[in-house]
Amino acid sequence: MPDSVIISCAITGSIHTPTMSEALPITPAQIAAESIAAAKAGAAIIHLHARDPKDGRPESAPDRFAEFLPEIKDGTDAVLNISTGGSTRMTLDERLAAAKAFAPEMCSLNMGSFNFAIHGMAARYDSWKHDWEKPYLEATEGVIFPNTFRDIAYVIETLGDGLGVRFEHECYDIGHLYNLAHFVDRGLIKPPFMVQSIFGILGGIGVDHRNLMFMKETADRLFGTDYIWSVIAAGRHQMPYATQSAMLGGNVRVGLEDSLYIGRGQLASSNAQQVEKISTILTELGYAIATPEEARSRLKLKGSANVNF
Template identity: 60%
Template sequence: MKKTIITCAITGAIHTPTMSDALPYRPEDIAQQAIDAAKAGAAILHLHARNPKDGRPSVDPAHFAEFLPIIKAETDAVINITTGGSVTMGIEERLAPAAATSPEMCSMNMGSLNFATHPLADRYDTFKFDWEEPHLRASEGAIFRNTFADMRMVAETMGGSPHNTKFEHECYEVGHLYNLAFCMKKGMFKAPLFLQFVMGILGGISAEIDNMVFMKRTADRLFGDDYQWSVIGAGGQQMKMAAVAAQMGGHVRVGLEDSLFIERGKLATSNAQQVEKVKSILMEQGNQIASPDEARAMLGLKGLGQVAF
C-alpha cells in the first residue's frame, strides 16, 4: 500500500478573522502554525498570505516573503503556493507570489465556478474588521474565473523553465477533470498529475462519498494510473471524506482554510490539531503517513533546494 500524503492548508482566503481566533493572518502566526502542522505530520503546506493589519486576502509577494523563509528554515515540508488568491483578483495578480518564489508546487484551479461564501455573513452580528462582511456578501454575485486562457498562462509561467513547478490541480466538479484532460492533450502538463477533489464549496460538487467515487472513476478513465489524488471535504465533511479517500488509495487535505472546526460545534485551536486528528484516523485504519521526501518522490517534485525563498 502506498503511503498517504497529508496536506495542510493553513489560512486560505475564504474564512475571515471574526470566524475564529485560531485563523492565522499575521506572518509570524502563519509561519508558526505551518511549522507546527508539519511537525504534526503534514508533508505539504498549502499557503496563502493575508494583510497583517486586518487579515484580508493578499497576493503581495512581500507578504509571502515574511513567512516563507521561516517555514523553510524550520521544516522540510513541501511548500505549495496558491495561484487562486481570492475570487476578486485577476490571474496576473494571483500568479505573482508563485512566480516570485518558484515553489516546488502551486495550486491550479481547473475551471470557473460560482465560488460563493455569502451565507457565512449571516452567522455573525458584528465583525472585527470593516472589510469582512462586504467581502463575504459580494461573493453572491462573483464568478471565480479560471478560463482556458488563464490556465494556459499559469501552466506556461510555472510549469517550464525556470520554475519547473508542479501543480495541485484543484477540481471543484467533474467538468474540471475534463478540462484537465483537454489541457493534457495540448501538452500543457506532465505526469504524474496531482489532483485535488475540492468538495463542499457552494457552487461546486457537494462533499458526498458517492460524488467522490464518481470523481475517482472519471479520473481513472481520463488519466489511467499516472496520477495521484487527494480530497478536500470542506466544512463538516472534512474528516469523513479524508478517511474514506485514504481507504480508496487517495491522499487527504485538512486545515483552517477548508474548515474551522475540529468536530461538530467545536472550533479547532490550530491547524496542527486538525493534522493530528486526521493522522490518528488514518493510522487507526491502517494507512501509513508519507514524509515530505516520500511525497516528493510520488509527485515528481524538483526538491526544496530549487525554490527561490
C-alpha cells in the same frame, strides 16, 4: 494502493475571516508557526496564502509571502505550495505574483471557472472584527471565479515550463477533470500530477458520497495510473471525506482554510490539531503517513534547494 498517505495542510486560505475563529492565522509569524507545527504533526505539503497582518484580509503581494516563506523553510522540510487561486477579488496577475517571484516546488491551479459562493457565511454573525469582512463575503453572491482555458495555459507555461513548478490541480466539479484531461491531451501537463477533488463549495460539486465515487471513477477513467488523487471537503465534511479518500487509495487535505472545526460544534485550536486528528485516524486504520521526501518522490518535485526563497 500507495504505501503511504500524503497529508496536505492548508494553513489560512482566503475564505474564512478573523471574526470566525481566533485560531485563524493572520500575521506572518502566526502563519509560519502554524505551518511548522502542522508539518511536525505529519503534513508533508503546506498550502499557503497570505493576509494583511493588520486586519486579516487576503493579500497576494510577494513582499507579504517573503515575511514567512524563509522561516517556514528553515523550520521544516515540508513541501511549500503557494496558492495561485488567491481570492475571487484578485486579478490573475495578482494571484500569480508570489509564485512567479519564489518559484516554489508546487502551486495550486484551479481547473475551471465557476461560481465560488461563500455569501451564506455572512448571515451567521451579528458583529464583525473588521469592516471588510461582511461585504467581502456578500460580494461572492455575484462573482464568477474566472479560470479560463487561456488563463490555465498561461499558468502552466509561466510557472510549470518556466520555473519547474508542479501543480495541485484543484477540481471543484466533474467538468474540471475534463478540463485537466484537455491539457494532458495537449501535452502541457505530464504525469504524475496531483488531482485535488474539492467538495462542498457552493457552486461546485456537492457533499454526497456518490459524488465522491463519481469523481474518483471519472478521474480513473480519464487518467488511469498517471495521477495522484487527493480530497478536500469543506466544513464538517472534512474528516469523513479525508478518511474515505484514504480508504479509496487517495490522499488528504485538512487545515483551517477548509474547515475551522475539529469536531461537531467545536472550533479547532490549530492547523496541527486537524493534522494530528487525521493522522491518528489513518494510523489506526493501518495507513502509513508519507514524509515530505516521499511526497516529493511520488510527485516528481524539483526539491527545496531549487526554489527562490
